[in-house]
Amino acid sequence: MGLSRRDFLKVTAAGGLAAASSLSPAPVLAREPIARLPEGLGILYDATVCIGCKACMAACKEYNHLPPDFFTPGSLWDNPQDLSAKTVNIVKLYENGTGEVKDREINGFSFIRRFCMHCVDPACASACPVSALFKDPKTGVVKYNKDACIGCRYCQVACPFNIPKFQWDQAFPQIVKCQLCDHRIAKGGYSACCEFCPNGASIFGDVQSLRREARRRLALPVGEVAPYPMHRVDSNDFQYRTVTPYQNYIYGDRDGGGTQVLMLSGVPFQKLGLPALGVESAASQSETLYHTLYKGMIVPYVVLGGLFYLIYKNTTGHELP
Amino acid sequence: MAEFDAPSGRKKVSRSALAAAQAQTHTEWETLSGSKVVTKPFLVLAAIAAVAGVLIIYRFLFGLGAVTNLSDGYPWGIWITYDVLVGTALGCGGYATAILVYVFNRWEYHPVVRSAVLTSVFGYSLAGLAIFLDIGRYWNGYKLFLPWSVNFNSVLVEVALCIAAYVLVLWIELLPTILEGSPENAKGVSLRHRLERWLPVIAAVGILLPTMHQSSLGTLMIISGHKLSPLWQTHMLPAFFLLSAITMGLAVTAFESIVSSIAFKRPFETPMLSKLLVTMAWVTVVYLILRFADLLVRGAPVFTSGFQSFMFFLETLLYAAPLLLLLSPVWEKDLRWLFLASVSMLLAGSLYRFNAFLIGYSPGPGWTYFPALSEILITLGIVALEIMGYLYFVKRYPVLPKVEHA
Numbered sequence: 001m002g003l004s005r006r007d008f009l010k011v012t013a014a015g016g017l018a019a020a021s022s023l024s025p026a027p028v029l030a031r032e033p034i035a036r037l038p039e040g041l042g043i044l045y046d047a048t049v050c051i052g053c054k055a056c057m058a059a060c061k062e063y064n065h066l067p068p069d070f071f072t073p074g075s076l077w078d079n080p081q082d083l084s085a086k087t088v089n090i091v092k093l094y095e096n097g098t099g100e101v102k103d104r105e106i107n108g109f110s111f112i113r114r115f116c117m118h119c120v121d122p123a124c125a126s127a128c129p130v131s132a133l134f135k136d137p138k139t140g141v142v143k144y145n146k147d148a149c150i151g152c153r154y155c156q157v158a159c160p161f162n163i164p165k166f167q168w169d170q171a172f173p174q175i176v177k178c179q180l181c182d183h184r185i186a187k188g189g190y191s192a193c194c195e196f197c198p199n200g201a202s203i204f205g206d207v208q209s210l211r212r213e214a215r216r217r218l219a220l221p222v223g224e225v226a227p228y229p230m231h232r233v234d235s236n237d238f239q240y241r242t243v244t245p246y247q248n249y250i251y252g253d254r255d256g257g258g259t260q261v262l263m264l265s266g267v268p269f270q271k272l273g274l275p276a277l278g279v280e281s282a283a284s285q286s287e288t289l290y291h292t293l294y295k296g297m298i299v300p301y302v303v304l305g306g307l308f309y310l311i312y313k314n315t316t317g318h319e320l321p
Numbered sequence: 322m323a324e325f326d327a328p329s330g331r332k333k334v335s336r337s338a339l340a341a342a343q344a345q346t347h348t349e350w351e352t353l354s355g356s357k358v359v360t361k362p363f364l365v366l367a368a369i370a371a372v373a374g375v376l377i378i379y380r381f382l383f384g385l386g387a388v389t390n391l392s393d394g395y396p397w398g399i400w401i402t403y404d405v406l407v408g409t410a411l412g413c414g415g416y417a418t419a420i421l422v423y424v425f426n427r428w429e430y431h432p433v434v435r436s437a438v439l440t441s442v443f444g445y446s447l448a449g450l451a452i453f454l455d456i457g458r459y460w461n462g463y464k465l466f467l468p469w470s471v472n473f474n475s476v477l478v479e480v481a482l483c484i485a486a487y488v489l490v491l492w493i494e495l496l497p498t499i500l501e502g503s504p505e506n507a508k509g510v511s512l513r514h515r516l517e518r519w520l521p522v523i524a525a526v527g528i529l530l531p532t533m534h535q536s537s538l539g540t541l542m543i544i545s546g547h548k549l550s551p552l553w554q555t556h557m558l559p560a561f562f563l564l565s566a567i568t569m570g571l572a573v574t575a576f577e578s579i580v581s582s583i584a585f586k587r588p589f590e591t592p593m594l595s596k597l598l599v600t601m602a603w604v605t606v607v608y609l610i611l612r613f614a615d616l617l618v619r620g621a622p623v624f625t626s627g628f629q630s631f632m633f634f635l636e637t638l639l640y641a642a643p644l645l646l647l648l649s650p651v652w653e654k655d656l657r658w659l660f661l662a663s664v665s666m667l668l669a670g671s672l673y674r675f676n677a678f679l680i681g682y683s684p685g686p687g688w689t690y691f692p693a694l695s696e697i698l699i700t701l702g703i704v705a706l707e708i709m710g711y712l713y714f715v716k717r718y719p720v721l722p723k724v725e726h727a
Contacts, residue, residue: 082687084393123544129475130464148464151457153396154477158544162684165393166457168386173457256546273685275547282546287474289556290540294479300533307424307525314426315520 031288033257033280034121036207040140041180042260043194043202044210045113046217047272048103048244049228050201052091052111056193060089060115063181063192085165088178089115089193094272103244103266110265112272113202115193116163116178117252117259118142119281126283127158132175140207140260141180149175160256160275160282194231205233207260214250214262217243257281349432350719352502353585358716366705373702376695377454385457388695394688397455397678403700404451406538406674409484410569411667412444414577415491416531417570421600423524429593432722435498436581437574439720442491443707449488451703452481476540483534490527502718535566542677550681551621552633557611558677564608565670571601572643572666579660581715587724594659601666602647605640612637632672632680639669 061068061078068078069086080087092114097107104110122142124133132149135142144164151173155164167173181191189195194204203210213233220226220243227238244266251269252259256277263269270276293299380388391398414437421427422434453459464470466485471478497516500509516523539562542549555561575594582589616623624630643662645652652658679690692700715721 123546125472126474127477127544128472129477129481130461130470131472146458148461148470149458150461150464151459152455152477153457154475154541156393156396157542157548157682160546160548162393166385166396168384168391168393170384171382173384275685277547282544283474285546285556286476286540286544289543289559290474290476290479290537293536293540293559300529303532304525304529307528308521311423311524311528312521314423315524 031284031291033284036120036258036260037138037140038208039138040120040207040260041185041205042118042140042207042210042262043180043191043204044214044233044262044264045202046228047110047112047201047263047265047267048246049199049241050091050111050113051199052093053198054091055196055198056113056202057087057089057091059192059196060178061087063184064088066176083114083163083165085167085174085176088165088176089113092273094267096271105267105271108267110267110272111201112263112265112274113193114161114273115261116142116180117161117256117261118178118180119256119283120258120260121256121281121283123158123160123256123282123286124155124164126287127154129154133164133177136182139180139182139185141182141185142177143179143182144175144177146174151175158282160277190232197231200228200230200239203229203231203233203235207262209233210262211250211253214253214264217264218246218248218250254279257284349723350435350498351721351723352719353716353721356585356716358713363709363712366709369698369705370702370709373699373705376699376702379695380454380699385455388693388699390690390693390696392688392690394684395679395682395690398690399679399692399696399700400451400455402675402678403671404703405448405455406678407671408444408448408451408703409535409538410566410670410674411573412441412448413531413535413566413570414438414574415441415494415570416528416535417567418574419524419528420567421597424528430597433574433578433590433593433597435720436577436715436722437570438491438494439498439711439714440573440577442488442495443710445484445488445491447703447707449484451700452484454699476537476544479537480534480541483530483537487527487530487534490523490530493523494527498714498718498720531566532563536560536563538562539677542682545682548682548684549677550626550629550683551619552616552623552626552629553677553681555615555619557615561608561612561673562677564604564611565673568601568604568608568666569670571597571604572663572670575601575659576663576667579656579663581721585715585721587721589656590722591654591656591659594656595654598643598659598662599646599653602643602662605643605666606647609637609640629676629681632676636669636672636676639665639672642669 067086069080069084071079071081080090083090092112094110094112096105099109101108118141122135125135125142129152130148130150132145133142133155153166155175156166164175164177166175184190184192190204194202210233222243222245224243225240226243227240229235230237230239247265247268251263251274252261257280265272376388385391389398418430418434418437421430456462465481497513500513503509536559539558542558575597578590578594623633642665646658646662
């Protein structure tokens with residue numbers, strides 16, 4: 001039929017504003033990137049120090065009251081293959097070729113711990129319709145409140161690290177994830193994985209100190225013997241070890257808008273299964289687009305007004321009184 | 322907008338179509354009289370719905386894992402992708418025809434508005450049911466409606482509130498049809514007249530809400546970031562979802578008109594369907610230009626994404642097929658071609674939604690998803706309920722366009 005130009009102009013008047021803002025390449029109301037909390041807490045995991053003993057996994061299960069995860073039937077001990085609603089922390093193995101040398105990409109191997117990264121700007125918290133996942137305003141720990149959760153699993157779709165896990169086998173399921181042992185922190189303790197790490201591969205602390213420590217390690221000359229703090233970044237208990245080569249990169253420093261868990265490794269992080277993320281968080285991209293369309297509900301109200309005007313005119317044959 | 326009568330012809334409105342619509346006032350629609358509701362096909366549908374009902378009980382007793390193949394990698398499956406995304410798009414007939422009639426003043430489409438709204442009522446209401454089955458902690462679901470407990474940064478909030486509000490609006494739009502079914506009821510008649518006075522408001526809200534949530538359904542996936550293939554991950558997602566809702570809405574209106582003409586042995590409304598689908602084809606032209614411009618600008622790996630590339634081209638082919646209508650004035654008026662064009666568009670829009678939520682989505686190595694039989698059966702049960710509801714209404718209330726008996 002082809003719409004007449006007059007019709008076209010009418011719709012441009014009504015819907016044009018909405019379309020224009022959705023198509024605009026530079027949204028006017030771009031959200032400010034979220035800054036790191038000054039007192040944010042986190043973990044520094046150094047894969048070159050990790051010996052793959054899984055003591056962190058055992059401690060995590062014990063102090064978070066998580067059940068064992070039997071991957072093979074008839075298994076006598078906990079042997080999860082991946083994170084799940086029963087396992088919120090796991091040590092995985094990267095292996096290449098002959099797998100001879102630790103922390104080497106080719107013909108080498110590396111361990112890698114996977115658990116919640118406690119993002120500076122978490123996608124799960126942005127996505128959650130009822131703030132059941134939320135960032136602690138002081139410590140920055142990403143926590144879960146089952147009393148708010150509706151079980152929609154949008155957090156799982158949103159998380160770039162696939163961290164939130166759902167109890168698929170339960171009639172009354174919950175989301176399960178690492179909460180940095182905030183129940184232990186509340187009592188003056190710290191994350192069980194760090195307390196029970198025998199080699200100082202995972203250390204707990206405030207993120208600013210952890211970043212300094214990570215930068216110090218990257219600056220150490222390879223082959224030199226250097227002190228590595230145990231359990232906590234502010235610990236006086238040191239292990240002296242020979243520095244092995246690092247990737248000159250702190251994963252989590254800026255990745256995906258930054259995370260409170262930082263990682264060092266001898267093998268490129270993407271080989272270890274960590275995603276390559278830009279510096280803008282997915283939450284920021286989503287909220288910028290969304291709030292551009294809906295800020296103050298101005299665009300919807302304008303469109304509604306335009307629609308009302310046209311429909312009034314078209315159904316009554318009159319201009320508005 | 323189902324119901325409201327054509328404008329009561331004041332001087333300023335001079336379109337001939339309007340005059341025609343006006344002449345038909347109160348005789349635009351008819352009830353399929355003398356047809357039984359409970360027929361053999363109806364019983365088959367009821368049986369499918371009953372099987373789904375049993376499986377739904379099983380889901381509530383033993384959890385989502387017991388009836389679905391969902392996993393931590395693929396937390397959303399066909400209940401979201403088909404029942405909600407495709408289901409509500411198939412329910413956009415009321416939306417798309419309302420835009421044509423009330424915004425573009427095309428009253429020649431007014432006769433199909435009622436059946437389009439009826440399809441929308443069931444498409445949307447049952448999408449709501451599917452959401453209730455899908456959410457794990459449904460007893461907390463009411464918190465979505467408490468302003469102090471929702472997170473206004475969440476796109477899902479906008480989608481949920483908007484869909485809930487629209488279900489309400491759709492039932493209000495259907496109300497005059499129901500009231501007209503019992504004209505002897507004086508209260509009903511006065512309520513109908515009051516509703517008619519509110520038409521501009523109801524119609525405006527009924528157009529605004531789908532514009533909002535259909536685009537937001539696309540915005541939902543922005544936050545999945547790198548997990549969605551660049552063939553679909555773009556800030557244009559809201560615009561594409563909105564356009565696909567409009568084209569699918571027009572297609573489903575034509576499809577439904579043709580199918581019910583066959584099923585109830587009624588004459589075809591070929592000239593109107595032709596105009597409807599040519600309009601759809603022009604909207605599709607706009608969509609395809611935007612879609613490819615966006616892919617070009619972002620340099621998306623159109624040819625090198627393996628299976629995803631294949632699905633992308635299948636989607637594009639299905640979108641492009643209805644454009645053939647624009648090439649030939651003969652095809653444009655041929656009922657078979659019109660039918661194929663509407664089917665192609667329904668498949669195109671559905672595949673686009675499946676691609677953007679499931680096929681283009683990859684959480685990482687090791688994860689796969691294909692729906693379980695019980696999961697599919699529950700979806701089929703919901704579709705069966707939709708068709709049963711439609712059949713009941715067209716046989717009990719004046720929904721279908723009136724046939725001029727010679």
